[in-house]
Amino acid sequence: MTRFDPKLVRGDIPLMNRVINGRPITYLDSGASSLTPRSVIEAMDRYYQFHHANVHRGVYQTANEATAIYEGARESAAHFLNAPGGSEEIVFTKNATESFNLLARSWGAAFLQPGDVVLVSEMEHHANIVPWFQLRESHGVEVRFIPVTDDYRLDLSNIEESMHGVKLVSVTAMSNVLGTINPIRELANLAHSHGALLAVDGAQSVAHLATDLVALDADFMIFSAHKMLGPTGLGVFWTRQEIMAAMPPFLGGGGMIKDVSTDGFTPASGPSKFEAGTPPIAQAAGFAAAVRYLEGLGMENIAAHEKDLTGDALTRLALEFDGRVRVIGPPDTEARGGVISLDVQGVHPHDVAQVLDQFGVCVRPGHHCAKPLMKRFGLAATARASFGPYSLVSDTDALLEALTHAVEMFG
Amino acid sequence: MANLDDLYREIILDHYRSPRNRGELAPPAHRTEGFNPLCGDEIVIYVQIEDGVLTDIKLTGHGCSISQSSSSLMSTAVKGKPLEHVRATIATFKDLMMTRETKLGEEATDPSGEANLRRLGELAALAGVVKFPVRIKCATLAWNTLTQALDEVDA
Numbered sequence: 163m164t165r166f167d168p169k170l171v172r173g174d175i176p177l178m179n180r181v182i183n184g185r186p187i188t189y190l191d192s193g194a195s196s197l198t199p200r201s202v203i204e205a206m207d208r209y210y211q212f213h214h215a216n217v218h219r220g221v222y223q224t225a226n227e228a229t230a231i232y233e234g235a236r237e238s239a240a241h242f243l244n245a246p247g248g249s250e251e252i253v254f255t256k257n258a259t260e261s262f263n264l265l266a267r268s269w270g271a272a273f274l275q276p277g278d279v280v281l282v283s284e285m286e287h288h289a290n291i292v293p294w295f296q297l298r299e300s301h302g303v304e305v306r307f308i309p310v311t312d313d314y315r316l317d318l319s320n321i322e323e324s325m326h327g328v329k330l331v332s333v334t335a336m337s338n339v340l341g342t343i344n345p346i347r348e349l350a351n352l353a354h355s356h357g358a359l360l361a362v363d364g365a366q367s368v369a370h371l372a373t374d375l376v377a378l379d380a381d382f383m384i385f386s387a388h389k390m391l392g393p394t395g396l397g398v399f400w401t402r403q404e405i406m407a408a409m410p411p412f413l414g415g416g417g418m419i420k421d422v423s424t425d426g427f428t429p430a431s432g433p434s435k436f437e438a439g440t441p442p443i444a445q446a447a448g449f450a451a452a453v454r455y456l457e458g459l460g461m462e463n464i465a466a467h468e469k470d471l472t473g474d475a476l477t478r479l480a481l482e483f484d485g486r487v488r489v490i491g492p493p494d495t496e497a498r499g500g501v502i503s504l505d506v507q508g509v510h511p512h513d514v515a516q517v518l519d520q521f522g523v524c525v526r527p528g529h530h531c532a533k534p535l536m537k538r539f540g541l542a543a544t545a546r547a548s549f550g551p552y553s554l555v556s557d558t559d560a561l562l563e564a565l566t567h568a569v570e571m572f573g
Numbered sequence: 574m575a576n577l578d579d580l581y582r583e584i585i586l587d588h589y590r591s592p593r594n595r596g597e598l599a600p601p602a603h604r605t606e607g608f609n610p611l612c613g614d615e616i617v618i619y620v621q622i623e624d625g626v627l628t629d630i631k632l633t634g635h636g637c638s639i640s641q642s643s644s645s646l647m648s649t650a651v652k653g654k655p656l657e658h659v660r661a662t663i664a665t666f667k668d669l670m671m672t673r674e675t676k677l678g679e680e681a682t683d684p685s686g687e688a689n690l691r692r693l694g695e696l697a698a699l700a701g702v703v704k705f706p707v708r709i710k711c712a713t714l715a716w717n718t719l720t721q722a723l724d725e726v727d728a
């Protein structure tokens with residue numbers, strides 16, 4: 163498939179017309195949330211204008227249409243991920259965070275015994291740490307961390323020794339701070355050779371790299387729609403059918419039951435078991451449109467485009483600031499995505515982001531919900547720039563120009 | 574439009590680059606920690622109080638230019654002052670952060686605001702912070718921590 167024209171992609175994003183402090187917006191915060199193409203907004207609009215009804219059990223026409231839209235989104239997700247068991251393996255949640263809580267509270271609580279180990283890494287988002295600490299409190303599991311090397315990679319040198327007692331390895335496919343891409347297939351082999359399962363945090367990877375669940379051989383995959391050009395309010399939880407069938411329900415209520423009487427309840431089977439209450443229907447319509455949009459561009463093309471942007475930005479950052487701007491993450495594009503964390507000597511990340519805002523440049527200051535990683539590198543915060551398929555070299559130009567001002571201002 | 578120069582006044586940058594009263598005080602000086610979980614800013618305040626006077630104050634910690642300069646400016650404003658005076662300065666400063674916060678977008682014509690500014694002297698340099706609502710917490714961190722320190726000493 164031929165490369166797309168990122169300028170045309172930008173034209174599909176209404177928010178790119180915003181002018182901030184007198185300048186066209188330079189949006190470099192796709193790692194926090196991506197911008198929304200018109201087709202995604204229109205898909206949600208169409209649901210509200212023509213098909214708005216609750217899903218399932220409806221008999222009338224619009225209810226059937228709403229159900230078709232919602233279930234169709236499950237099909238889209240399964241196709242997008244190359245899920246081996248199809249759409250029956252896709253559960254919709256509120257966001258990636260809720261998906262991790264589902265994993266911990268349902269699978270973890272049911273299948274982990276006191277003393278069993280959940281192996282995460284030092285570069286995880288809090289969404290893949292806190293639920294395990296909660297499970298430690300309630301179920302006595304142990305939470306162990308794969309260290310991160312000085313080169314911003316997972317330190318797998320002593321991994322065999324760390325596998326003792328491990329029942330689940332849960333690791334991010336791409337760090338939301340460092341940009342590091344982790345060797346998921348290798349981790350799947352490692353986990354499986356020790357009788358453990360592998361969960362993958364795809365929040366940062368699914369919009370930027372092709373995901374093939376068959377090739378990755380993972381057991382759980384988790385991400386949010388709002389970081390992949392889709393709407394807020396929808397997360398995905400994928401697992402194999404046989405694992406899902408054994409998992410007890412998480413949240414209880416309507417929609418997740420087969421039967422309820424005054425004596426008790428029987429849970430539904432399939433993904434419905436985990437979808438209590440009215441699901442995010444409009445968001446599912448938007449999510450399906452986002453998947454269509456990404457597939458239209460081609461994930462390989464997106465990855466190649468962002469790799470070019472990242473390589474260019476890393477080179478120029480290294481050249482233009484006399485060492486005053488340090489990249490916290492791998493220095494080249496080898497196994498690395500378009501998330502660039504900056505440490506500007508003598509300028510606090512909040513001040514960096516504040517000065518950049520004056521130039522219409524949107525970057526995120528803070529710990530990025532990865533405090534163990536920040537601590538590992540002795541930082542309280544970084545200023546993070548991140549790319550999307552609509553990003554252009556001119557965004558990097560604007561970033562560097564604004565950074566120059568920040569550096570000068572604080573001298 | 575809020576202008577960067579309103580936020581990063583020269584006095585603020587000066588106190589950020591060369592913070593005053595940095596360091597620690599040995600016991601019996603009182604030590605209190607303040608923390609802004611949102612941005613990870615941390616401050617440790619040491620206060621020495623003798624006969625109702627804040628005879629010495631030292632600060633350590635890390636944070637953005639606003640939190641660092643605010644704590645530095647605060648230390649120079651309260652050092653050597655009677656406690657009533659210290660409390661009054663805290664109240665005036667926090668008032669400044671509040672009144673402006675609720676009047677966002679309006680010009681600072683509020684007479685009590687102007688009186689505040691005069692009374693605050695150098696601290697008035699921080700008045701521009703209220704045009705940047707997310708930064709108010711940075712500016713008030715040191716002051717809330719000092720209040721906590723005084724309350725702990727009182728208790």
Ligand SMILES: Cc1ncc(COP(=O)(O)O)c(C=O)c1O
Pocket residue numbers: 193194257258259260287289290334336337338363365366386531
């Ligand atoms: C790697 C990673 N995991 C998990 C999350 C959590 O996503 P959400 O806030 O949508 O639940 C994020 C984003 O904040 C992330 O970057």
